Amino acid sequence: MAEARQQSRTVNWDEEIELLARALPPDLARALHERIHPSELLEIVLDLGREPEARVPGREVLLADHPVSASDLEHVANNVGQFGDDNRAGIERTLHRVSAIRNRSGRIVGLTMRVGRAVTGTGEISRDIVISGQSILLLGRPGIGKTTMLRECARLLADELRKRVVIVDTSNEIGGDGDIPHPGIGRARRMQVKTPLLQHAVMIEAVENHMPEVIVIDEIGTELEAAAARTIAERGVQLIATAHGQTLENLLVNPTLNDLLGGIQSVTLSDEEARRRGTQKS
Structure with a gap:
């Protein structure tokens, strides 16, 4: 000892x-x-x-x-x-x-x-997906490194691909505390959020006011934030976000967040189709 x-x-x-x-x-x-x-x-x-x-x-x-x-x-x-x-x-x-x-x-x-650490290189495993321009949702339990990956994705897109990246940083966890962002996010811009209840509004504000090509957001957790995320993606802006959950199935059965995957729609089957599938009619 x-x-x-x-x-x-x-x-x-x-x-x-x-x-x-x-x-x-x-x-x-x-x-x-x-x-x-x-x-x-x-x-x-x-x-x-x-x-x-x-x-x-x-x-x-x-x-x-x-x-x-x-x-x-x-x-x-x-x-x-x-x-x-x-x-x-x-x-x-x-x-x-x-x-x-x-x-x-x-x-x-x-x-x-x-403890928060900026770990350069963690985004390499998903580099091909990140640079493709497709929206990305990172799932995982708390403390597994989602925010670290998010920070590195923002740096990669802003520094290496020279894209206009805006981070909506509700708890200052991505860009660090204070008005000057941590160098770990590279040239990405950071918008702070006065209160978590306004996170969804700042997400939309970022798109409308600052012409981003990429929006980065940590911990989507409410129905309003999920709706804002879907709106951003539909406007042609790449969205990279995180949410708590282990699998896509977890998200699908979560009524608050399943809109991130397109939502769930109820359908009514005919008697014959229900028998064929071995399920209920609705």
Whole structure:
């Protein structure tokens, strides 16, 4: 254990990961440097009254043997960006996401500090589809890397193909926090969204006002957003988006999002056709 701590001290921490560490109270920041290799860090979890922990692939590492206090949470909240209506904040010009858990009176009682990384080259696996001009929907469970892939697709289209790319960035997770986007999105432009409830309106605004060839959007989750996505695609603009789900079947049975696949229509079969198919008439 002592050897692992010594190795961690000698590792050169990436500047963006270091900015995340600096948002922590000093004792937790020291423990993070001593116990965690920066390339393995996935997220830091701080819950009021529980020991703070850092999560790395396959395990959790305690950062202290004393519980998190209200002052610890306040320290972090004061050292990151402003929390939005979706209880998410960031650190300026980084891709990290800080999400808050609040009690019934609105006070923060928990924080999840998720590490964001721009990984160049992740879009190569889908390069042929991306450059074809077809709209793309990326499905997967949370934390699997959809946003990382989305960011790389935006950079690929904007930098290498010189297309007009506009990112609708509701939680500042694609382009990072602050008014100047993270260099990970290349020359793509980024539109921020005041509140998640307005995401669908900003999607349409992007098409009408900024003449994009490509619209990039993360986490389509409401019926209005699905309808806006379909409208964008019908206007001849390439759409690259993500949604939560494992398979297309998951999306088809989701009444809110199945419009992304064209929707489901009910039909009535004749008695003979229903018997032939072995199904009900409608």
